[in-house]
Amino acid sequence: MSGDAVPSPLPSTAAPASGRPILEVRDVSKSYGPVLALRRAAFELRSGEIVGLLGPNGAGKSTAMKVILGILPPDEGEVRLFGENVQSDPVGAKRRIGYVPENPQLYEFLTGAEYLDFIADMYELDVEHRAARIGQFFTALDLKGHENAMISGYSLGMKQKIALIAALLHRPKLLILDEPLNGLDPRSARIVKDLLKSLATREGVAVLFSTHVLEIAQAICDRVVILDHGSVLASGTVGSLRDRLGRAGSGLEELFLNLTGTEDIQGVVEALAR
Amino acid sequence: MDRRKILRLANVLVASQIRAGRGTSDPGSFFARPIALVLADAVLFLSVFAVVFEGAGFVGRRDPALLYLLSTEVISFLPLLALGVVLIAGVMFELSSTNRFATSDAANWLPITPVEYVAASSLAATFVYSVTLALSLGAGLGLAVASGLEVAYVFAAALSLLGLFLGGLLIEVLRASTQRLSSLVARRTGRAALALRMVVFLVVILAFQSIFNPLFLLRILAWLGVGGTGALAVPLLWPSRAVLALLDGQVGLAGLLAAADVVFVALIGYLAAWVRARFWAPVPFEQSLEAHRYATRHPWLAAVGLSPVEASLVSKDFRGLVRRRELVPILLTPVVIAIFSLVTTLQSPSGEGRGAGFGVGLLVAWIPGFFALLLATTSFGQERRAIQTLFALPIPPSSVFRAKAAAAVLPALAFGLAFWALEAGYFQPGAAADIVLLAVVGLVVALGAFLGLAFASRYSDFQERPRPQFLRPLPMVGAMLSGVGLIFAIALPVIFWVIGGAPVDAVAVADLGVAFAVGAVVIAACFGAARSGTERFLRSVPV
Numbered sequence: 142m143s144g145d146a147v148p149s150p151l152p153s154t155a156a157p158a159s160g161r162p163i164l165e166v167r168d169v170s171k172s173y174g175p176v177l178a179l180r181r182a183a184f185e186l187r188s189g190e191i192v193g194l195l196g197p198n199g200a201g202k203s204t205a206m207k208v209i210l211g212i213l214p215p216d217e218g219e220v221r222l223f224g225e226n227v228q229s230d231p232v233g234a235k236r237r238i239g240y241v242p243e244n245p246q247l248y249e250f251l252t253g254a255e256y257l258d259f260i261a262d263m264y265e266l267d268v269e270h271r272a273a274r275i276g277q278f279f280t281a282l283d284l285k286g287h288e289n290a291m292i293s294g295y296s297l298g299m300k301q302k303i304a305l306i307a308a309l310l311h312r313p314k315l316l317i318l319d320e321p322l323n324g325l326d327p328r329s330a331r332i333v334k335d336l337l338k339s340l341a342t343r344e345g346v347a348v349l350f351s352t353h354v355l356e357i358a359q360a361i362c363d364r365v366v367i368l369d370h371g372s373v374l375a376s377g378t379v380g381s382l383r384d385r386l387g388r389a390g391s392g393l394e395e396l397f398l399n400l401t402g403t404e405d406i407q408g409v410v411e412a413l414a415r
Numbered sequence: 416m417d418r419r420k421i422l423r424l425a426n427v428l429v430a431s432q433i434r435a436g437r438g439t440s441d442p443g444s445f446f447a448r449p450i451a452l453v454l455a456d457a458v459l460f461l462s463v464f465a466v467v468f469e470g471a472g473f474v475g476r477r478d479p480a481l482l483y484l485l486s487t488e489v490i491s492f493l494p495l496l497a498l499g500v501v502l503i504a505g506v507m508f509e510l511s512s513t514n515r516f517a518t519s520d521a522a523n524w525l526p527i528t529p530v531e532y533v534a535a536s537s538l539a540a541t542f543v544y545s546v547t548l549a550l551s552l553g554a555g556l557g558l559a560v561a562s563g564l565e566v567a568y569v570f571a572a573a574l575s576l577l578g579l580f581l582g583g584l585l586i587e588v589l590r591a592s593t594q595r596l597s598s599l600v601a602r603r604t605g606r607a608a609l610a611l612r613m614v615v616f617l618v619v620i621l622a623f624q625s626i627f628n629p630l631f632l633l634r635i636l637a638w639l640g641v642g643g644t645g646a647l648a649v650p651l652l653w654p655s656r657a658v659l660a661l662l663d664g665q666v667g668l669a670g671l672l673a674a675a676d677v678v679f680v681a682l683i684g685y686l687a688a689w690v691r692a693r694f695w696a697p698v699p700f701e702q703s704l705e706a707h708r709y710a711t712r713h714p715w716l717a718a719v720g721l722s723p724v725e726a727s728l729v730s731k732d733f734r735g736l737v738r739r740r741e742l743v744p745i746l747l748t749p750v751v752i753a754i755f756s757l758v759t760t761l762q763s764p765s766g767e768g769r770g771a772g773f774g775v776g777l778l779v780a781w782i783p784g785f786f787a788l789l790l791a792t793t794s795f796g797q798e799r800r801a802i803q804t805l806f807a808l809p810i811p812p813s814s815v816f817r818a819k820a821a822a823a824v825l826p827a828l829a830f831g832l833a834f835w836a837l838e839a840g841y842f843q844p845g846a847a848a849d850i851v852l853l854a855v856v857g858l859v860v861a862l863g864a865f866l867g868l869a870f871a872s873r874y875s876d877f878q879e880r881p882r883p884q885f886l887r888p889l890p891m892v893g894a895m896l897s898g899v900g901l902i903f904a905i906a907l908p909v910i911f912w913v914i915g916g917a918p919v920d921a922v923a924v925a926d927l928g929v930a931f932a933v934g935a936v937v938i939a940a941c942f943g944a945a946r947s948g949t950e951r952f953l954r955s956v957p958v
Contacts, residue, residue: 233809235807263808
């Protein structure tokens with residue numbers, strides 16, 4: 142990690158991935174009209190764990206994240222956060238979750254500072270300390286000097302950084318990050334990856350994040366959950382998946398392609414090149 | 416100029432407008448295709464024709480001269496009405512594309528020339544607003560057939576269609592101009608630049624309506640005492656003069672004016688293409704403001720009973736209202752209507768008489784109520800895809816409801832109180848009238864806000880498209896019609912009471928009491944519908 146002072150979300154208390162699950166996704170199904178987006182999906186997260194939610198486009202990753210956050214009600218099954226059904230107290234659940242959506246949808250007519258102040262208001266954070274905390278994030282993520290510019294003028298990466306700060310500002314116990322490294326420059330991506338690892342190992346924050354960059358998932362995730370057509374195809378550590386599929390020495394990309402049935406890539410490329 | 420490309424693009428733009436909603440509707444369904452508008456036009460046209468024809472026959476049997484007079488007035492007015500409606504609706508609803516989307520719209524980088532884009536966009540506007548033309552032409556045909564003016568009607572209908580297209584072209588001029596205005600303040604620092612932009616917007620929209628909208632132009636000409644031959648110098652009035660000339664048997668003059676109108680439309684088309692090519696500035700709106708102070712806690716919003724969370728939500732919406740190009744026309748609507756209403760009101764010497772009384776009613780009752788309705792109907796849709804933020808944050812639905820209601824009520828109430836003070840100070844209708852009118856301001860603002868929220872919580876549109884709308888088109892029509900009807904139902908008894916000298920007697924007290932009681936019941940019903948709609952809406956993220 143770089144030498145920048147990234148703010149600590151919680152007082153430092155070691156919390157290894159253990160104990161009761163923070164998050165339990167129990168046989169959740171969700172349809173959009175005739176399209177079944179999630180089919181009896183089930184997995185869990187424990188304190189201090191980083192879990193990668195992987196899958197092809199349209200696999201149901203974003204839907205799963207919205208159901209976990211309580212902003213989409215499941216058709217069947219339930220999501221429990223700290224043992225409580227998310228749907229029974231959605232506002233309480235949201236207070237404990239930090240969420241970065243797939244594409245940062247921000248209020249672009251606000252400046253970066255105004256937006257984060259607004260977010261801090263929504264979490265009812267202490268006014269006295271928020272300026273220092275937001276300032277630390279601005280400095281660490283190279284946004285210093287842009288805080289009073291309207292977000293409409295920001296690049297995609299800058300918007301993504303604002304969305305990340307908004308998710309971390311209230312020191313959540315669970316982070317749900319949908320493609321959080323989209324548009325980030327290599328330095329910022331490294332800072333975010335290291336920050337996530339630090340939050341998990343030092344503060345016991347559980348992190349569920351989706352990405353299409355499998356190298357990143359392999360590098361920072363304790364476990365992966367692979368979704369396809371709304372169903373959980375496999376979950377576990379990369380090593381356990383390797384053993385299960387009998388593919389010793391394979392990387393996550395090979396395992397993923399093997400599981401999701403996209404090994405015919407060469408044929409597709411040849412057809413397109415014709 | 417590629418005609419196929421123009422038609423294809425126009426088709427896409429129309430589809431973009433009629434497929435408003437939550438993005439889950441079936442694009443293959445009949446009602447999601449532009450052809451559905453043709454069916455709606457046909458149904459409206461024939462229905463209105465049948466009703467008016469029956470009514471005209473009844474009037475004609477009793478007073479043929481009155482029917483003829485009515486028919487000639489209506490038929491000659493049709494082309495002006497078509498243009499006027501497109502311009503009023505266009506200013507309010509056609510400029511709602513965000514700056515970000517406007518700059519990343521595929522039309523910017525596809526091989527489409529400015530002429531092709533302007534032609535396609537104007538055709539799309541003509542098609543979308545053809546519903547209003549179907550209504551007026553249906554009524555016109557009913558009168559024309561009943562009074563034997565079929566030839567003049569066909570002539571007027573053709574000119575009306577041209578007027579509709581002219582409206583579309585003028586909206587294109589305004590669209591490119593406002594985009595240019597946005598880029599004028601880009602990269603400038605400070606809130607003063609934002610204020611400057613709003614003032615410039617107001618001036619441009621006022622000037623635009625004064626110069627190009629015949630409905631306003633006629634008032635201004637009447638105010639200036641210009642009529643008859645003088646009006647011939649105004650190109651926008653040529654279609655109506657042409658129809659009148661034909662009705663008078665002056666076929667040559669009618670043909671000449673119609674030809675001149677065609678040339679005028681072509682010139683405006685050329686202007687629109689030129690403005691698009693010259694001023695369309697596809698750059699993101701980039702601006703810095705003064706350093707933000709984190710200590711702000713919105714004390715004046717807290718003073719009206721809002722919690723810190725609710726006050727912050729309202730403050731966010733207010734900032735959007737004055738900073739977002741696509742919302743500025745909504746903010747300016749009451750100002751524009753007020754200025755034009757005042758022109759009418761002040762025509763009456765010393766503000767006395769029926770015209771002045773009605774003008775007072777418009778200012779105090781109609782404008783604040785309509786403004787609250789506009790703000791509330793757009794309150795959820797204007798969030799666009801950032802509506803996800805409201806869902807992801809730990810905000811109780813009751814707080815969202817209170818904040819959205821306050822964001823509609825407070826600005827409308829501010830306008831209402833300003834108009835009320837103007838009315839009390841300038842027209843001086845008396846203490847009793849002042850008190851009653853003050854109560855009316857409160858009632859119509861509450862009605863507009865809750866009715867608007869009831870629609871917004873059910874039918875908002877969050878999509879970013881070439882022609883986005885904040886509320887789906889049909890519910891928008893429903894909200895406007897029901898809102899206008901209910902506002903007038905509350906306000907008219909009071910307006911007539913003021914016109915009648917505001918007597919304080921038993922009859923007046925009873926009449927006003929009934930009006931206010933009915934108003935209170937309607938407001939309570941709208942409040943319930945708005946609150947339940949908001950709670951239901953917030954259960955499932957729409958995008």
